[in-house]
Amino acid sequence: MAVNLPLPSNLKPVPGIELGFAEAGIRKANRKDLLVMRLAEGASVAGVFTLNRFCAAPVQLCKAHLGGAIRALVVNTGNANAGTGEPGLAAARQTCAALASLLGCAPEQILPFSTGVILEPLPVDRLAAGLPAALANLKEDNWANAAEAIMTTDTQPKAASRTVTIGGKQITLTGISKGAGMIKPNMATMLGFIATDAGMPQPVLAQLLKDVADESFNCITIDGDTSTNDSFMLIATGASGVQVTSADSAEYATLAREVLALSQQLAQMIVRDGEGATKFISVVVEQGASREECRKIAYSIGHSPLVKTAFFASDPNLGRILAAIGYAGVDDLDVSKIDLYLDDVLVAKGGGRNPGYREEDGQRVMKQSEITVRVKLARGSAAATIWTCDLSHDYVSINADYRS
């Protein structure tokens, strides 16, 4: 029951990257649960990862391997390999070694990713046994299958493509993402992968990724639970022959704009498919003294179970939004200056109910499937936007049943 989330279409292959999948039976039989992405020589890879202190074993290996000449990424679902201690690290190393041996490269040239249940041992034998099947169907035009292979509680695959002309050549960008619960990325999302056939030195790519993550995957929340496995990866294969070498160039600006647009699209897809989501909510906080305080207030609104259930009910019980602003932890906030809008409806003015506000106007907006909450703080020029969804019965059902 995703919110205005079309199925992937017109996905464009990105020269320099091939994708292959398998049904390895990691947790359940007969579902795609293993993905390999093989990179052409010379590709650059950058990544940002969860700040959760219980960061998963594969995330720890990714951090260690990044910077080297990466030749492949491998993703399994069904098991997060997190909270698994030393045996988990060994399992992640085994995964890399198994794939490296098949590809004829070093284990350090592999980046491993896992997503699924935490605290359970990774069945690394089943994973390794599935790798040959994944390699057997490697091809460039395989993004739709790849998007399916990384799904967990997602109800739909998430993928999109863009093209842009740089230096007279057409550059392609294609990305996939997954995640529907335990979503409040902190530096990254559950799993997001974007590839382009532009080329870029790794340090420049890493900076671009960090900037983009802060304005896309780091702006979404479903339930406020920061995962142990969040990873957002950007791959530049260089197969187009177009090289973007400096962050000061016009080409960089063009590419960065496209990567940001694609990242925001993929991040918003995660919210649209949020567990149990029936509404897509944008929370915009403006006129703040700092971006940080705007984000604090936006997340306080976006995480409030009371605000989220009111959206689910289409009930303009909007005092709950004021309460969430008030407890956001901005200690010197002068609430008597705050205006609150629901789309175009001015609900609260100067910290109190707008005398002209009519319940039926709030009701009209609350019934929509896409709603913007706008808070004006009147204390500066900073702003922040986050995207979130409502809290429904289905969220409870999904998470009360997830493992069974």
Next chain:
Amino acid sequence: MAVNLPLPSNLKPVPGIELGFAEAGIRKANRKDLLVMRLAEGASVAGVFTLNRFCAAPVQLCKAHLGGAIRALVVNTGNANAGTGEPGLAAARQTCAALASLLGCAPEQILPFSTGVILEPLPVDRLAAGLPAALANLKEDNWANAAEAIMTTDTQPKAASRTVTIGGKQITLTGISKGAGMIKPNMATMLGFIATDAGMPQPVLAQLLKDVADESFNCITIDGDTSTNDSFMLIATGASGVQVTSADSAEYATLAREVLALSQQLAQMIVRDGEGATKFISVVVEQGASREECRKIAYSIGHSPLVKTAFFASDPNLGRILAAIGYAGVDDLDVSKIDLYLDDVLVAKGGGRNPGYREEDGQRVMKQSEITVRVKLARGSAAATIWTCDLSHDYVSINADYRS
């Protein structure tokens, strides 16, 4: 469907305080929604209040009036008089003036309290019209009715009494509380009132209250939403003739212990009657470097929708607890030292799954209606405990329907 919450019984009158209620029709007809507590001359009153920046108009007046010679408290349900700006403050002043005029005292000798929907104008005329009826049934033995008169989404009234001997005389303490949603008190709870017939100078009483609040009402959470109206009040009538004048005395220690026990009992009653609650969860974090970091981790667990839905499902999906520990914001946490217990079951040891852990042991504990989560950080001697409940379908139903 409260969790092991008996109906109030054996409530003891506290000499020096009389209580009266009315059905004022603040929001709905035919329900007790107005409470007056009249104090004998010479009573001391202390209070702690919400830190929500959108603190309600009555809370603002309470803060201004405290310290004077308080003669009565007045509580309405059905409307929070919060997010109501200047008109809301005027309505709270009118409330005080109306009661003061009936009691023959000054408006500044009245403390007003409101709880209910935010952002809607307080129907102060209906409130004032109900005051004579409340005064007509003022009596000392009226605590059970008082507990009912302050209920909102509570399914049961919450009240308890204790007695203790100080200086050879029997001292009585009786308290009431309310609240079931928008519960994550920050310095206080939704509404809690405790009265004793011991006497105490106001500054000593205020210190006692602050200490007690930090170990009782400030240790509970239902949904992480800090209300605009939280207030926790302690009244010492002195009618017993026993005066506790110094915080260094043995009498003070005895009284403080009793007030704390009663406060914890009343605070836990709120959690037991949490909206949709089916389980009562204690989260104990031990061996921390500071109480603050222990509380951060405890609240991170207690607020996680994923942890709370797992409790609802009796599903030992305990990796979710590790994830919540990991994103609690304790940046230098070494997770490889962390042990996690569910009651007596060691689930995770040294940051990974305890090799001896069996799913059926976790399952056994998860099926209980009362569960203790214990986290050992192995980095110091600080500790903290909070009390919370699970997240069920009924929480969503209650909050999707609250206003209708």
